[in-house]
Structure formats: structure tokens, C-alpha cells
Amino acid sequence: MERTFIAIKPDGVQRGLVGEIIGRFEKKGFTLVGLKALSVSRELAEQHYGVHKDKPFFAGLVDFITSGPVVAMVWEGDGVIASARKLIGATNPLNAEPGTIRGDFGANIGRNIIHGSDAPETAQTEIALWFTDAELVSWQPTIMPWIHE
Numbered sequence: 034m035e036r037t038f039i040a041i042k043p044d045g046v047q048r049g050l051v052g053e054i055i056g057r058f059e060k061k062g063f064t065l066v067g068l069k070a071l072s073v074s075r076e077l078a079e080q081h082y083g084v085h086k087d088k089p090f091f092a093g094l095v096d097f098i099t100s101g102p103v104v105a106m107v108w109e110g111d112g113v114i115a116s117a118r119k120l121i122g123a124t125n126p127l128n129a130e131p132g133t134i135r136g137d138f139g140a141n142i143g144r145n146i147i148h149g150s151d152a153p154e155t156a157q158t159e160i161a162l163w164f165t166d167a168e169l170v171s172w173q174p175t176i177m178p179w180i181h182e
């Protein structure tokens with residue numbers, strides 16, 4: 034079963050959006066298999082955003098993600114990687130559709146509330162970067178036959 038890495042960034046946590054965001058993934062029918070709140074080290078931030086290290090916004094991005102608590106999660110489900118990106122919305126919240134998390138709650142590209150893996154390879158790398166195997170729980174919600182045929 035496919036898994037993706039999702040992180041509520043410090044702006045989402047500070048603004049009290051943790052419950053709202055988790056609720057959207059739950060109600061969609063995905064399964065929560067990992068969850069923790071943490072202070073992100075600069076080392077973890079720089080590794081996580083390594084692909085952007087030459088971008089002009091990299092330093093600000095690392096400063097921001099290390100500036101307050103982050104809620105890191107792993108969600109499981111058929112097609113969850115691409116579907117989570119749709120639930121999250123466009124990178125710039127001003128371009129994100131209403132009904133998406135960034136579209137409903139964001140107003141600035143540097144404060145876009147949430148991260149989601151963009152492809153199977155990045156999902157695998159990011160899950161391994163943020164979670165140990167022991168922190169992930171494999172389980173089958175009993176309601177699953179009503180969510181997935």
C-alpha cells in the first residue's frame with residue numbers, strides 16, 4: 034500500500050490548524066500510520082529541502098521550518114501521494130484552489146502551511162528521513178471495506 038510523508042509546518046501548528054488538517058486526511062479515507070510533533074534541527078531541514086539548496090529562498094525556508102513545532106505524519110492509502118498533493122493545493126496559496134488546504138488557509142508562498150511528498154521516490158526518502166521503522170504502525174481500519182472495494 035502506498036505511503037506519503039506530510040508535515041504541518043510551524044505556521045500551520047501556530048495557527049491551530051493541526052486538527053483541521055488531520056481531519057481532512059481522515060475524512061478522505063486515508064490511514065494514519067505515523068505521527069509526531071518535533072522541533073526540526075537545521076541538519077534535518079537542510080536534508081529535507083536539499084533539492085532546493087541553490088534556490089534564493091533556501092535559507093529563509095530552513096530558518097522558517099526550524100522556527101517552531103512541526104507535526105510530521107505518514108499517511109497510507111491507494112494513490113495517497115498524488116491525492117495528498119491535491120488536498121494540499123498549489124505551492125503558492127494565492128494560486129491554490131478553494132477547498133484545498135493552502136487554498137482555504139494560506140495567503141503567502143513562504144507561509145503555505147503544509148508539506149507533502151511529490152512522487153513515490155521522494156515519499157520513500159522523506160519517510161525514512163523523518164521516521165524510524167519503529168515509529169510507524171501497520172494497521173487496517175475496520176471501516177476499510179466501506180472506504181475501498
Ligand code: IDP
Binds near residue numbers: 090094123142143144
Ligand atoms: P511544494 O511544497 O508545493 O512541493 P516546492 O517547489 O517543493 O513546493 O518548494 C518547497 C517549499 O519552498 C514550498 O512549500 C515553499 O514553502 C517554499 N518556496 C517555494 N518557492 C518559494 C518562493 O518562491 N519563495 C519563498 N518560498 C518558496
Ligand code: MG
Binds near residue numbers: 151
Ligand atoms: Mg516539494
